[in-house]
Amino acid sequence: MKPVSIGLLGLGTVGQGVANILLRNSAEIERRTGRPIRVTRAAVRNQAKAEALALDIDITTDADSIVSDPDIDIVCEAMGGEEPALQLLHKAIANGKHVVTANKALIAVHGNELLEAARDSNVSVSYESAVAGGIPIIKALREGLAANRIQWLAGIINGTGNFILSEMAEKGRSFADVLAEAQALGYAEADPTFDVEGIDAAHKLAIMASVAFGMPLQFDAVYTEGISHVTREDVEFADELGYRIKHLGLARKRQDGVELRVHPTLIPEKRLLANVNGVMNAVLVHGDAVGPTLYYGAGAGSEPTGSAMVADIIDAVRCLHAEPAHRVPMLAFQDDALSSHVMLDTPDYLSAYYLRLHALDQPGVLATVTDIFGKLGISIEAIMQKEPAMADSGEAADESGEVPIVPIILLTRRVREGLIEQAIDRIQALTTITQPVTRIRVESL
Ligand code: HSE
Numbered sequence: 001m002k003p004v005s006i007g008l009l010g011l012g013t014v015g016q017g018v019a020n021i022l023l024r025n026s027a028e029i030e031r032r033t034g035r036p037i038r039v040t041r042a043a044v045r046n047q048a049k050a051e052a053l054a055l056d057i058d059i060t061t062d063a064d065s066i067v068s069d070p071d072i073d074i075v076c077e078a079m080g081g082e083e084p085a086l087q088l089l090h091k092a093i094a095n096g097k098h099v100v101t102a103n104k105a106l107i108a109v110h111g112n113e114l115l116e117a118a119r120d121s122n123v124s125v126s127y128e129s130a131v132a133g134g135i136p137i138i139k140a141l142r143e144g145l146a147a148n149r150i151q152w153l154a155g156i157i158n159g160t161g162n163f164i165l166s167e168m169a170e171k172g173r174s175f176a177d178v179l180a181e182a183q184a185l186g187y188a189e190a191d192p193t194f195d196v197e198g199i200d201a202a203h204k205l206a207i208m209a210s211v212a213f214g215m216p217l218q219f220d221a222v223y224t225e226g227i228s229h230v231t232r233e234d235v236e237f238a239d240e241l242g243y244r245i246k247h248l249g250l251a252r253k254r255q256d257g258v259e260l261r262v263h264p265t266l267i268p269e270k271r272l273l274a275n276v277n278g279v280m281n282a283v284l285v286h287g288d289a290v291g292p293t294l295y296y297g298a299g300a301g302s303e304p305t306g307s308a309m310v311a312d313i314i315d316a317v318r319c320l321h322a323e324p325a326h327r328v329p330m331l332a333f334q335d336d337a338l339s340s341h342v343m344l345d346t347p348d349y350l351s352a353y354y355l356r357l358h359a360l361d362q363p364g365v366l367a368t369v370t371d372i373f374g375k376l377g378i379s380i381e382a383i384m385q386k387e388p389a390m391a392d393s394g395e396a397a398d399e400s401g402e403v404p405i406v407p408i409i410l411l412t413r414r415v416r417e418g419l420i421e422q423a424i425d426r427i428q429a430l431t432t433i434t435q436p437v438t439r440i441r442v443e444s445l
Contacts, residue, residue, distance in 0.1 A: 003035065007069060008042040009088060010044065019057065021310045023055075029314065042055075042066075043063035047059055067089075073097065074098045074317070077099065078309065082110075085106055093118050093121050098124045108204075108206040108219040126316055129309040132283060137283050142332040151286045153209075153251050154251075154445055155282065158299070160200075165227060165244075167181075168230070197228065198226045205251055223261040224261075237356065244269050246267050248264075256344070257342035263441055264441075266354050348417070348418070351417060353420050355427075357410070358434045359406055360406075360434060376419055380411070381411040381413050383411075
């Protein structure tokens with residue numbers, strides 16, 4: 001049978017992974033598809049560098065010529081970035097080609113328009129490799145869990161951020177030191193703020209939430225907080241309380257709307273997710289029928305990401321022969337059945353909290369703080385006062401002329417975020433509180 005012809009856009013780390021897997025496993029893959037698959041052409045920025053790889057692929061710097069080539073059946077985008085990737089995919093779709101992409105930003109931000117264009121052209125857009133690297137989480141959400149009403153999912157979906165937090169917790173290293181190593185090892189995005197400020201995780205969460213809850217992609221609705229303010233002190237205090245701090249993406253469907261949020265989170269140390277370390281990713285999904293299910297694996301890298309892309313290519317090969325009505329819908333639910341859930345705003349989020357305060361060590365300070373919580377109806381789960389440090393304020397000075405300052409750690413029970421903000425404002429207004437209050441959410445999962 002005539003081989004299926006793949007045009008690759010980008011032959012970097014991920015593109016090479018795809019080319020290598022398709023070559024090495026060609027016989028096994030053909031047993032699955034019934035047709036051979038060949039990467040026939042690849043578009044690159046640096047022709048000489050790509051030719052030095054000595055792959056049996058026609059190399060060009062003219063990406064347009066690939067998306068317009070009538071001999072290409074499936075376009076596989078592994079170039080990253082917004083443009084020219086977006087325009088090229090639109091052209092490929094308009095030319096009737098199925099598209100496979102690893103571009104999470106493109107799907108999260110421009111996915112609705114791309115999918116709309118694909119429906120109009122009767123082709124598919126596949127994006128398994130855009131989320132959690134080699135973990136087949138889109139397949140699991142879209143097909144394996146199709147019997148369920150998915151209630152929530154929570155994931156460690158940025159390897160760089162997880163590497164940083166793991167090294168801080170295990171080896172007591174500083175944030176800046178570990179980030180520099182993550183960059184040197186090539187885990188981080190070209191712009192590492194995408195990793196540490198949570199934007200990369202927010203892209204992935206927006207995609208998973210759409211597929212889980214059957215709604216259009218809503219990247220703008222994701223509350224995003226990074227890990228750059230997490231200190232070694234917090235990591236150690238959390239450890240003493242029996243928690244690990246992880247950078248979590250969380251999507252929860254409630255009666256009154258949907259919460260989409262990415263932020264550092266204290267997780268009980270006994271949870272499997274709390275023990276996912278280094279650059280590994282994991283996603284916990286809760287369905288009403290199946291209960292909790294956990295997916296774990298490499299969240300980045302050449303062949304793990306290539307594995308997900310090749311699986312999408314194999315599905316796309318099947319789409320070549322299947323009428324659109326017989327394909328799995330691109331966002332898991334029928335296009336006319338996508339729902340416009342209410343997106344909840346941060347004051348309505350529900351979470352428990354870890355708060356770190358620094359207070360002058362004077363009688364009555366703790367009582368004033370707990371009184372604020374009592375008056376707002378916020379229940380305290382645990383409270384921990386640490387050894388004092390000295391500050392050179394004039395008040396209540398000891399013999400050395402310095403006032404001791406004590407770190408106070410509080411864990412609250414689950415509460416509306418609007419209420420905890422009020423409590424923090426009132427605590428910060430106290431003259432006995434010497435530094436801004438640190439707030440980290442706690443999820444028991
Ligand atoms: N920078 C990303 C990460 C790469 O660290 O997870 C994979 O999306």
